[in-house]
Amino acid sequence: MPRPRQGRVREIESLAEFEEVALGGSFAGCRVQGLDLTEHTFTLLVADTREAVFLGCLMEPQALAHVRANGALVFPPVPGLPFDPYRGRLYAPEELYARLAVDGYAATPDALTYRWFQETSGDGDVLSSMLRSIHDDAVSDALDELLAGKGVVGVMGGHALARGDAAYDGAARLGRDLTRAGLTVATGGGPGAMEAANLGAYAAPFDDAMLGEALTTLAAAPDFRPSVGAWASAALTVRERWPDGGPSVGLPTWFYGHEPPNAFAAHIAKFFANATREDGLLSRCTAGVVFLPGAAGTVQEVFDAATPNYYESRGEPVPLILVDHAHWTTHLPVWPLLEALSADRPMSRRIALVDSVTEVPAMLAKLSA
Incomplete structure (x- = not known):
C-alpha cells in the first residue's frame, strides 16, 4: 500500500x-x-x-x-507532438515565436501547435484529449507557482483594438502605471487591448519616452492581419531594442488560435481549453480587474468576475473597474445591470465606473482600502 x-x-x-x-x-x-x-x-x-x-x-x-x-x-514523451504536455514552466515569447525570422510564422511552435489542435480537437481521440488536459493542468500549476504571493490585477478589453489607436496608447499607459505601483498585470495574452497592457508593463522600468517610441514602432504593423509575422516581428524588434522589460502575464488560448499571443507578456500561460483559460485568469486576479471597452468576450468576463464577488465564493470581493462611461452605459449597458446585481451586497463597495484609464490606479487603491 x-x-x-x-x-x-x-x-x-x-x-x-x-x-x-x-x-x-x-x-x-x-x-x-x-x-x-x-x-x-x-x-x-x-x-x-x-x-x-x-x-x-x-x-x-x-x-x-x-x-x-x-x-x-x-x-514517457509522446513522439511527434509540437508541444510538451508535461512542461513544468510557462512559455516565453521567444519559445512560441522560435524560427519566425527564419521560416515565417507557420513554422513557429505556436502555429504548429494550433495546427495540431485543429486536426485533433474534433477527432474523438481520447489520447489527444488527455494530452491537452495534461498540458493545461501543467501550465496551471506553473502559473500558480509564478503568481504565489503577488498582487495580480487583470486588464480585460477587446482584441480588435489596433496599434496606433489612442485607446491602445491609453491601455499601454495603464499597464505601465499599474506595474509601477507594484502590481502584476495579467491579460488574456492576445492582441489589441491585451497586448497594450502587457506592453505597458514591459515599459515600466524604462523612462517615459521609451513607451512613446515603442508605440511608434508598433504602429507600422497595426494588426496581426494580414501578416502575423510582420505584427509579431515589430513587437520582437521593440524587445530587442529595449531588453529586460518589466514582467507581466498573458493567458492566451489555442481555442482562438487565429489570434496570436502577444510578445510583451514575459510569462505566457497558453491553454487549449478556453474555459480553463478564462476562469484561470479571473480567479487569479487577487488585486482587482479592469475592463476596457470590448464586445461579447469582455462582457462575458465582467460577469464571470462578478459572480464570485456576488456569492463571495473566493472570499472578500475584489475591485471591478469599468472604463468608458458611454461604452458601458449606452453602447453596451453592462454597468446598470452590474449596479443592480450588487445592490445591498458587499460587492457594491468594490465596483466603479470611470471615464478614463488615468483614473484607474487611484480608483483601484480606493476600492482596495
Whole structure:
C-alpha cells in the first residue's frame, strides 16, 4: 500500500533542481517534469525512486527499466507532438515565436501547435484529449507557482483594438502605471487591448519616452492581419531594442488560435481549453480587474468576475473597474445591470465606473482600502 505523503509534493522542473535532490540520494515521491536525463543514468540507477513520477523525461533504456522496477511511475514523451504536455514552466515569447525570422510564422511552435489542435480537437481521440488536459493542468500549476504571493490585477478589453489607436496608447499607459505601483498585470495574452497592457508593463522600468517610441514602432504593423509575422516581428524588434522589460502575464488560448499571443507578456500561460483559460485568469486576479471597452468576450468576463464577488465564493470581493462611461452605459449597458446585481451586497463597495484609464490606479487603491 502506498505510504501517505505529508505536505506538498516536491516538483523537479530543472536539471539544477534534479542535481540538488540527487545529492540526498532519493527521489521518492517526487514529480520530475520534462527533463532530459540521458546524461544522469548513474544517478537514476543508485537513487531511491519509489513512488516518484517522471513526466515526459528522456532516459536511457537501462535507467528507464530500473526506475520502473524500483516503483516509479513513468509517463514517457509522446513522439511527434509540437508541444510538451508535461512542461513544468510557462512559455516565453521567444519559445512560441522560435524560427519566425527564419521560416515565417507557420513554422513557429505556436502555429504548429494550433495546427495540431485543429486536426485533433474534433477527432474523438481520447489520447489527444488527455494530452491537452495534461498540458493545461501543467501550465496551471506553473502559473500558480509564478503568481504565489503577488498582487495580480487583470486588464480585460477587446482584441480588435489596433496599434496606433489612442485607446491602445491609453491601455499601454495603464499597464505601465499599474506595474509601477507594484502590481502584476495579467491579460488574456492576445492582441489589441491585451497586448497594450502587457506592453505597458514591459515599459515600466524604462523612462517615459521609451513607451512613446515603442508605440511608434508598433504602429507600422497595426494588426496581426494580414501578416502575423510582420505584427509579431515589430513587437520582437521593440524587445530587442529595449531588453529586460518589466514582467507581466498573458493567458492566451489555442481555442482562438487565429489570434496570436502577444510578445510583451514575459510569462505566457497558453491553454487549449478556453474555459480553463478564462476562469484561470479571473480567479487569479487577487488585486482587482479592469475592463476596457470590448464586445461579447469582455462582457462575458465582467460577469464571470462578478459572480464570485456576488456569492463571495473566493472570499472578500475584489475591485471591478469599468472604463468608458458611454461604452458601458449606452453602447453596451453592462454597468446598470452590474449596479443592480450588487445592490445591498458587499460587492457594491468594490465596483466603479470611470471615464478614463488615468483614473484607474487611484480608483483601484480606493476600492482596495
